[in-house]
Amino acid sequence: MEIEYVGHSDDVSFLHPEPCVMALGFFDGVHLGHRKVIAEAREIAREKNLKLAVMTFFPHPKEVFSCENTKVNYLMPIDVKAETFSDLGVDKLYVIDFTKSFAALSPKDFVHKYLVELGALHVVAGFDFTYGHKGMGNMQTLHSDSNYSLQVTTVSKLEEDGRKVSSTLIRELLAAGQVLKVADYLGDFYETRGELLPLSIVIKQGSFHAEVITAPYFTLPKTGLYEMEAQMGERIYHGTAYVRPNSAETSIFDIRLVWPLKKSKDLMIKLKWLNRVTDPKRMIADLRLAAHASTIF
Ligand SMILES: Cc1cc2nc3c(=O)[nH]c(=O)nc-3n(C[C@H](O)[C@H](O)[C@H](O)COP(=O)(O)O)c2cc1C
Ligand SMILES: Nc1ncnc2c1ncn2[C@@H]1O[C@H](COP(=O)(O)OP(=O)(O)OP(=O)(O)O)[C@@H](O)[C@H]1O
Numbered sequence: 001m002e003i004e005y006v007g008h009s010d011d012v013s014f015l016h017p018e019p020c021v022m023a024l025g026f027f028d029g030v031h032l033g034h035r036k037v038i039a040e041a042r043e044i045a046r047e048k049n050l051k052l053a054v055m056t057f058f059p060h061p062k063e064v065f066s067c068e069n070t071k072v073n074y075l076m077p078i079d080v081k082a083e084t085f086s087d088l089g090v091d092k093l094y095v096i097d098f099t100k101s102f103a104a105l106s107p108k109d110f111v112h113k114y115l116v117e118l119g120a121l122h123v124v125a126g127f128d129f130t131y132g133h134k135g136m137g138n139m140q141t142l143h144s145d146s147n148y149s150l151q152v153t154t155v156s157k158l159e160e161d162g163r164k165v166s167s168t169l170i171r172e173l174l175a176a177g178q179v180l181k182v183a184d185y186l187g188d189f190y191e192t193r194g195e196l197l198p199l200s201i202v203i204k205q206g207s208f209h210a211e212v213i214t215a216p217y218f219t220l221p222k223t224g225l226y227e228m229e230a231q232m233g234e235r236i237y238h239g240t241a242y243v244r245p246n247s248a249e250t251s252i253f254d255i256r257l258v259w260p261l262k263k264s265k266d267l268m269i270k271l272k273w274l275n276r277v278t279d280p281k282r283m284i285a286d287l288r289l290a291a292h293a294s295t296i297f
Contacts, residue, residue: 001086003093006114008102017119020053020092021045023156025054026167027077030084032187033126033158033165038088040155041124050121051091055114058080062074064098073171077217080193080203094118107132111145122151149273162183177222179273189272192218196267197252207258208239212269214251223247225277230257231270 023041027034038054045052060072076084082093084220096114105113109130115123123142131137137145139154139244158165165185173182174190182190201212214220223245231239239257247253255271257259 001080001093003082003095006096007209008097008099010115015118016093017117018092019049019119020051020122021122022053022094022115022118022120022194023090023122024053024055024123024129024131027054027059027081027085028060028167029170029186030081031165031167031170031185031189032160033213035187036158036270037124037155038090040087040153042121044124044153045144046198050123052089052117053092053094053120054085054161055096055118056091057096057250059098059141061098061103061244064100064103073174073219075170075174075190075216075219076217077078077166080191104133106136107141108145110137111142111150112204116149120150122153124153126155127157140237142161171219174219174221177224177226177276179221179226180275182273189274190221191270191272193270194218194219194251196269198267207256209236209254209256211252212241212255212271214253216251219249220251220253221276223275227274228255229272230255231272231275232268235264240277241273 004285006012006113008016023037023039025037027036041054042052044050046087056078058078061073062070063072078095085093100104106111127139129139132145139152142152157252159186163169164289169192170182170185173179173185179190188192194212200209202209213233213249220243223243226241227242228239230239237257239255240255242254244253255269
């Protein structure tokens with residue numbers, strides 16, 4: 001998949017525009033609602049034999065508009081979003097620099113300069129997508145804003161438990177520690193990435209303890225103990241993660257893995273947040289059992 005970072009010069013020809021179906025939105029976390037949009041766009045691209053492109057923005061509009069520099073608790077950085085889109089069959093990702101002057105474009109100017117000129121022939125977005133100055137453009141105005149040149153498909157709302165599946169809802173669930181529920185909206189467990197802090201690593205009696213520093217643009221769940229799955233290199237481990245009261249500021253938390261594990265030079269770690277541990281004693285008993293089983297098989 002190709003990635004094009006788009007600034008705001010007048011000339012877009014260097015971006016090699018290609019006729020495409022374009023899916024639009026911020027897509028933080030690439031949850032099940034987002035996947036519905038991408039799947040619809042992918043189907044149209046296949047039928048029309050066109051490339052599948054996604055247009056996303058960075059930073060988040062909320063960060064650009066807030067007077068007091070509201071911090072957005074991002075679910076994933078751009079590189080992980082790009083990996084996910086690539087896995088979903090996207091051919092090209094446009095990342096638009098979301099500046100105040102870009103946001104001030106009239107809806108028509110946005111449609112012409114950023115959709116038509118970038119080769120979009122058919123545009124796909126969810127029922128609540130808005131664009132242009134003050135978000136005045138919407139799915140009903142896209143066709144006319146393009147002088148009727150763009151085909152438009154609006155994806156209906158995906159709900160779960162009577163609520164719209166949304167990045168905002170997932171951020172709220174993380175803040176409440178409800179990581180198991182998050183998986184219902186994401187379609188998988190929430191994943192963060194980071195690095196082991198080398199001086200923190202302690203290995204004793206087959207158990208491995210370390211501190212992890214989380215990479216930027218991920219959000220840790222609420223303070224507490226979690227059951228987690230870790231991936232280092234090709235290997236998968238099980239264990240627990242403890243998010244400390246100050247982890248939101250430091251991005252650092254503790255992990256404990258039970259598989260016998262040797263020190264490795266590769267300090268990169270991916271973590272899936274499986275469940276919040278409400279009964280630590282039972283959790284420890286379960287993990288001992290698992291460690292024991294590993295010595296048998
Ligand atoms: C060209 C453009 C201009 C925008 N201008 C504004 C704006 O002036 N005020 C605003 O609140 N949001 C503005 N937005 C943000 C949109 O309302 C919306 O949050 C953004 O496109 C992300 O869409 P999504 O949340 O559906 O993914 C603009 C978006 C685009 C694409
Ligand atoms: N539940 C959903 N059902 C259908 N389409 C959706 C859903 N959620 C988002 N979309 C669409 O996916 C694209 C990206 O949406 P966006 O990034 O605004 O997601 P969001 O979850 O609504 O985010 P936030 O909660 O931060 O507003 C947009 O085209 C949007 O309309």
